[in-house]
Amino acid sequence: MNKENFLRQLRDRLSFLPREEAEERIAFYNEMISDLIEDGLTEEEAVAKIGSVDDVTQKIMAEMPFLSIVKEKVKPKRKLKAWELVLLILGAPLWVPLVLTVLAVLASLYITVWAALICLWAADLSLTFCAVSCLIGTVEYIRLGNPAGALFALGAAAVCAGLSILVFFACRWLTKQLIQATGRLAVKIKLSCAGKEDTKNEQN
Secondary structure: OOHHHHHHHHHHHOOOOOHHHHHHHHHHHHHHHHHHHHOOOOHHHHHHHHOOHHHHHHHHHHHOOHHHHHHHHHOOOOOOOHHHHHHHHHOHHHHHHHHHHHHHHHHHHHHHHHHHHHHHHHHHHHHHHHHHHHHHHHHHHHHHOOHHHHHHHHHHHHHHHHHHHHHHHHHHHHHHHHHHHHHHHHHHHHHHHOOOOOHHHHHO
């Protein structure tokens, strides 16, 4: 893809932004491509190095505050008529609680997922403490001359330590996946609020 096509497609994708902000973003990538060309790359190579229009659009969306997108989306394109304002006000007792309910349910689901993950981390921490406690118990049993108790405590320490290690790696992987999923979801919500469908689907 050449520079002109890249910037044209990017301008189309950023049509939901205020004109000044969209042009500022386009000027930034225009200058970036020019700099890469000056460094010896061809126009197509410079565009390819920056990434696809989808990648750039999602990066811009990820950097933008959510409230800014909502504010731009809900801002009327024209002045509302009197009867439209009346309908909006009269309908508020219906649509305001509905919107708040949907937001509350989504927030509850998200918090529940994080709460479950925090519980897993707490369980891992408990297993670590159990392993340490069993090791201390092993030393105490040896001091008291109880080899059977010491052997049992040492075995329990090994089991708790092994489970702690397994749960730690599982928790770390789940945390990473949840953070990445949160980022992807945030971009999708922003695209949806901006009135844009999935950019990959737009190409098809």
